[in-house]
Structures are given as C-alpha cells and as structure tokens.
Amino acid sequence: MAVPYTALDQGRSAFTERRWSDALECLVSADKQGGLPPQDLELLASVSMLLGRNSQGLDYLGRAHDEYLTVGDADGGARCAAWLVMFLMDAGERALGSGWLARGRHLVEGLEGMNAGEGYLLIPAALGTLRSGDPQASHALFSRALQIGEALEDTDLKAMARLGVGTSRMALGHPEEGLRHLDEVMVSVTAGEVSPIPTGIIYCAVLGSCRLAQDVGRAQEWTSALERWCGERPDMVMFGAQCQAYRAELLILHGAWDQALEVAKSAEGRIRKGDPDATFGAWYQEAEVFRLRGRSEEAGRAYKVAAGTGFEPEPGVALLQLQEGKAAEAQARIRRAVAGADPANKRRLLPAVVEIELAAGDAAAARTAVEQLTQGLHAGSPPLELASAAQAEAAILLAEGEPAAALSTARRAWRLWYTLEAPFNAARSRVLAARACAALGDPDSAAMEFEAALEVFADLGAAPAVAQVQVLSRAGSGDDSLLTTRELEVLGLISSGQSNKSIARQLFLSEKTVARHVSNILAKLGVPSRAAATSYAFGHHLIP
Structure with missing residues (x-):
C-alpha cells in the first residue's frame, strides 16, 4: 500500500521547487495537523521571511529554537538564535537581539568540541563589530566562523563567513583581496549550493561591496544574476527591493534616469510589502535623480526618508547643499562624513570632497583628497575609480592654474566615462575640457566642448548642469x-x-x-x- 503524500511532503517538495506560496500553505497546514519537527519549523520560518511575512517568520524561528532544545539539540537551537539575532538587529530591535545572542552563547558554552552554532553566532557578533567601526576585530571573528564552517563542511556557514571576511578586508582598505573572497562566495551561490536566505543576503552584500569598490563590471554582472534569481522566484518579496535599488543606481550611471526613477519607486513598493532592508537604497537613488534634475525639494524629502534608516545619505545631501549655494554647509557636512567613514566608504566620498572643497575655495584640501583618491590606482584598477580620479585631477589642475595638464586629464576622464557608458559624467569631463581650452586661449574649442556637454545635459534633463554650463560659456563667448x-x-x-x-x-x-x-x-x-x-x-x- 502506498504511503499517503502528506501536507508536510508537499511543503518540502514545494520549497525545493522554489514555490514559496505553495510551500507556506502546505507547511502551515501540516503544522496545524500535528506540529512540525524543528528542521521543518526552520523551513517554515524561511518561507515566511521570503514572502515578506517577517513577524510570522520570527515566531516560527523562535518555535524551532524551542523544539531543538526539547529534542536535546543545543547546536540547532544556537543556530536558530543566531538567525534571530541577525533578523532582529536588522529590524532595529537591538535589545531583543542582544538577548537572543546571550541565550545562544549560553547554549554553545555547554557543548564539547567545535559546533556550527558557535560559528553562526559569530556572524551577528562580527557584523555588530564591523558596523561599530572596528573592521580588524570583525575580520578576526569572521575568520573564526569560516574556520568552523570549513571544518564542519557547513555550506551556509562557510558562505556567510567568507562573505564577512571579504567585506571586512574591503573595510580595512584591501579591496582587491576582499573582492576575491566575494567572487569565491558567489561561485557557491550561483551553483545553488547555498540556502535561499543566505543566498539573498550574499547577493545584496556583494553588490553593495562592488558599489563601494566602484567596480561597475562586477556590479552589472551580479545585478543581472540577482535579477535572474529573483525572476525565478516571482512570489518572493525578500531581496526583490534590493535588486531594484541596485538596478536604479546602475541606470543612473548610464543616463537612464526616467527608468531609474521607476525602478526605485518599484523597490519602495516592495519595501511596503515587507522588505525593509532596501529602504535606504531605494530612497537614496530616487533622491539622486531628483537632485541631478534640480528638483531640490523632492530630493530633500527622499534623502530624509533614506536617513531614517540610520545610514547617512552622503554624498548626496552635501552635493544638494552645494547645488543650493550652501558651500560652507556642504563642506562641513562632507568633512564630517569622511571623518567617520571606513576606508572603502571614504574612497566613495572623495570625488564629492574634491568638488565641494573647490567650490568652498579650499584648493589645498581638494588636492589632498585627489591624492588620496589616486593613491594605489594602477592600469588594472576598476575603470570607474580611474575615471573618477582623472576627473578630480583635471578639476584641481584647473584650480592650480595648469590648463594644459587639465585638458589632457579631462580628455582621459572623458574616454573612461565614455567606455563605461556614463553620459552625465562624460559630459562633466567635457565641461572641464572646455574650461581648459578657454584658459589656453582657444575659444572655438571651448565652445564646441560646452555645446557637446550642454546637449547631453539637456537630453538628460539635468537642469543644474545646464545652468552651470550657461554661466561658464557666457563668460567666454557672450552667447x-x-x-x-x-x-x-x-x-x-x-x-x-x-x-x-x-x-x-x-x-x-x-x-x-x-x-x-x-x-x-x-x-x-x-x-x-x-x-x-x-x-x-x-x-x-x-x-x-
């Protein structure tokens, strides 16, 4: 006689086939019929989270923790405690998260030898240390977690720990080494070896690291992979908004500002369905489009929402202040942001530092920022970094009265931006080239460069940039x-x-x-x- 195919069997099968809504329905039904063993409660918690039902997921994860302890599996209970810590901390419930972390540590203290629970508990502890500004201590904790994961052949733990090792190395100012670790993590992720929630976390964290490293090529590759992964799971809410936020940033770079705005708003819609992790990225990118188009009030409101997540919306707010003629305020703000930034975030801020310091009249501070920006760059560095550095160098050379060197550097920056298909930044390099031509006594070439830049800015709807070019061009041409x-x-x-x-x-x-x-x-x-x-x-x- 064949064994009946139960709701639990159907739920497990649906989970394996990535049919999250079906998995949730069947697992909930099985739970009502007679309860679930702890490993299936963990499965139910994962499905709930993936569908944006975070509160429900936390409840199931807490039950899984209790059930593991009931059957005498302290290691499984500690693992559930670790995931609860990560989710609660991410939701801003730090006190409750701290309590679960303490409970998990008590559980593993009584275990002999190496155990996975200890490794999982190291992940939120390392994340907290990294966010508090101590990447060195964080790196040590992630490395210990990786050692445990490798010894126990725990694929999820290995992936999360190696992600942390790579991220902390980047925060310590070693981007190339950090990215190598992240690439290794992505091999296991794209091969389908890692569970869904760690997979989504890794995708989003790797994309964030690519952004910090200004590695557009990697960012585009992994964004496309994340889009495919999300597309294969159409009912998934968790992680979908992060995917959209990263897409919006790339679209802004490539000049597709209308589409970027649509994508950012789509991400905001997903956030309302239960994906709060992307709140900052979605609202920040929306604010960036508004700022670039001169819609200051809308930009300010969007930056304010982004700031409500606890992350500083820089350099966007400082650049908005500069655009509004508040150079001194922008200077104070960007200096404060740089002072509190880790090495990776500091590099991301430096191009704005150069622009703001020059506008505020402090060429010496701008020169220092350019030197920091160009330090360690070589022919194999990410093109975005090379382009940003060349553009900043051209600007400071103009300020220092070296128009011939500025012209050569501006044209190099333009070629790099053009290769990256970044029209707005390429046009900004042409403005620098026009200013250099004018200083060299070549008004015809200056007019040509100004007009080329102006056409791009007008097509993009970049009203502030249009106005700036008009002011600059009038000084030399009278037109x-x-x-x-x-x-x-x-x-x-x-x-x-x-x-x-x-x-x-x-x-x-x-x-x-x-x-x-x-x-x-x-x-x-x-x-x-x-x-x-x-x-x-x-x-x-x-x-x-």
Whole structure:
C-alpha cells in the first residue's frame, strides 16, 4: 500500500521547487495537523521571511529554537538564535537581539568540541563589530566562523563567513583581496549550493561591496544574476527591493534616469510589502535623480526618508547643499562624513570632497583628497575609480592654474566615462575640457566642448548642469543660450505661437523631434514653459 503524500511532503517538495506560496500553505497546514519537527519549523520560518511575512517568520524561528532544545539539540537551537539575532538587529530591535545572542552563547558554552552554532553566532557578533567601526576585530571573528564552517563542511556557514571576511578586508582598505573572497562566495551561490536566505543576503552584500569598490563590471554582472534569481522566484518579496535599488543606481550611471526613477519607486513598493532592508537604497537613488534634475525639494524629502534608516545619505545631501549655494554647509557636512567613514566608504566620498572643497575655495584640501583618491590606482584598477580620479585631477589642475595638464586629464576622464557608458559624467569631463581650452586661449574649442556637454545635459534633463554650463560659456563667448541653428529656428516659431504639430509641418520634421527640440530649448534657457522661453528670446534678442 502506498504511503499517503502528506501536507508536510508537499511543503518540502514545494520549497525545493522554489514555490514559496505553495510551500507556506502546505507547511502551515501540516503544522496545524500535528506540529512540525524543528528542521521543518526552520523551513517554515524561511518561507515566511521570503514572502515578506517577517513577524510570522520570527515566531516560527523562535518555535524551532524551542523544539531543538526539547529534542536535546543545543547546536540547532544556537543556530536558530543566531538567525534571530541577525533578523532582529536588522529590524532595529537591538535589545531583543542582544538577548537572543546571550541565550545562544549560553547554549554553545555547554557543548564539547567545535559546533556550527558557535560559528553562526559569530556572524551577528562580527557584523555588530564591523558596523561599530572596528573592521580588524570583525575580520578576526569572521575568520573564526569560516574556520568552523570549513571544518564542519557547513555550506551556509562557510558562505556567510567568507562573505564577512571579504567585506571586512574591503573595510580595512584591501579591496582587491576582499573582492576575491566575494567572487569565491558567489561561485557557491550561483551553483545553488547555498540556502535561499543566505543566498539573498550574499547577493545584496556583494553588490553593495562592488558599489563601494566602484567596480561597475562586477556590479552589472551580479545585478543581472540577482535579477535572474529573483525572476525565478516571482512570489518572493525578500531581496526583490534590493535588486531594484541596485538596478536604479546602475541606470543612473548610464543616463537612464526616467527608468531609474521607476525602478526605485518599484523597490519602495516592495519595501511596503515587507522588505525593509532596501529602504535606504531605494530612497537614496530616487533622491539622486531628483537632485541631478534640480528638483531640490523632492530630493530633500527622499534623502530624509533614506536617513531614517540610520545610514547617512552622503554624498548626496552635501552635493544638494552645494547645488543650493550652501558651500560652507556642504563642506562641513562632507568633512564630517569622511571623518567617520571606513576606508572603502571614504574612497566613495572623495570625488564629492574634491568638488565641494573647490567650490568652498579650499584648493589645498581638494588636492589632498585627489591624492588620496589616486593613491594605489594602477592600469588594472576598476575603470570607474580611474575615471573618477582623472576627473578630480583635471578639476584641481584647473584650480592650480595648469590648463594644459587639465585638458589632457579631462580628455582621459572623458574616454573612461565614455567606455563605461556614463553620459552625465562624460559630459562633466567635457565641461572641464572646455574650461581648459578657454584658459589656453582657444575659444572655438571651448565652445564646441560646452555645446557637446550642454546637449547631453539637456537630453538628460539635468537642469543644474545646464545652468552651470550657461554661466561658464557666457563668460567666454557672450552667447546667452548656446542654442543650435535649428533650435533658434524652432524658438522663433514657438514665439509666434505655433504648436509642435505646426512647427513639424513647416520644418519637415516629426512631432517627436520637435518635442525634443522644445525640451532642449527650455533646459538650455533654464525656463519652465514655452511662454517663458518666448519672453526670454525677446528679452535677449535671440529672435528678430
């Protein structure tokens, strides 16, 4: 007689097949029918977390801990305690997390020899040490956890511990070594050797480390892998928002700002469904798009939400202050951020330090930041780091009165940004090149560089950058608008009150092309409407 296929069997099978909603339904049903053994309660806790039911997941994890102790498995109980600590600390419930950490430690104290529970408990302890600013002590704890994981052949523990080793090495200022550890972790993750929750944690942490190391190539590779992993689990809530937040950051770099805004808002929607870990990233990236487009009030509100997570939204807020003309406040803020940053985060802040210090008039401080930014770079360094360093170097050379060297360096920065398909930053390098050309007495080349940069900024809707170029270009050319011949022609027709459809018919263009010309004209003139553009045109004698 065949053994009936029970709800528990169905739940285990659904979990293996990544059908999280089915797994939850079946495991809950099995639990109601007669309770679950501790390992299946752990499974149920994982499914609940993956579906964004965090409170429910914590309850099941607590029950699993109790059941392990009931059957005399202190090691399993300590492992559950360790996961509870990690989840509670992440949710900001530090006192409760600390209590579970103490309970877990008491459990492993009574065990003889090496045990997995001890290794798992080292992970939250090491994370707390890392977050408190002691990467050296954190590295020692992660290394001990890795030693235990390798000795016991515990795949999840090994992966989490090696992730910590790599992250702590990066925090200690050894990015290449740290990334090698992370690449090794990702081999086991992509091979499907690691459980779902550690897998998601590792994906997101590795992407965060790639961001700190400014390694765009790795970030793109692992973001695509994370998207595939999330896509294969369509009902999963946990980790989906982190995936979207990282995508938004890459989209901003590549100039797809409208799409980045949509993706960031999508991440915020997932956060509301139970994925709080991505709150900072989603709101910070949304704020970045608003800042770059000159929507200061919206940027400020989004940065404020990001700051509510406990992470400092820098350098975004400092750059927003600079954009608003508050150079002294921006300088004080970025200096405070750098003073409290670990080596990896400090490198990420340095390009903004250079920009802000120069705007505040402290060229010596900017030069110091450039030297820190370029220290240790070589031909094999991540292109993003090389591009950022070259751009910063060009800016300081201009400030120091070395336009020829600045021009060469700005053009090198432009080539690097162009290779990275980063249009906004590439255009900023062209602005530096234009300023250098003007200082070298070559106004025609300066005008060409300014116009090329202006076209990119206008296409992106980067109003503050457009305004800056207008100010810089007027100083050398006396041209108030830098409008192209076609744009002046369109402006004349706008000023006569004609619609886009009428203009398109007269100039033998598509309405879409006319709409783009109109958008560029408004951005270049720094005005909000067609009526304002008409007023500006007559006031500045741009049309007869």
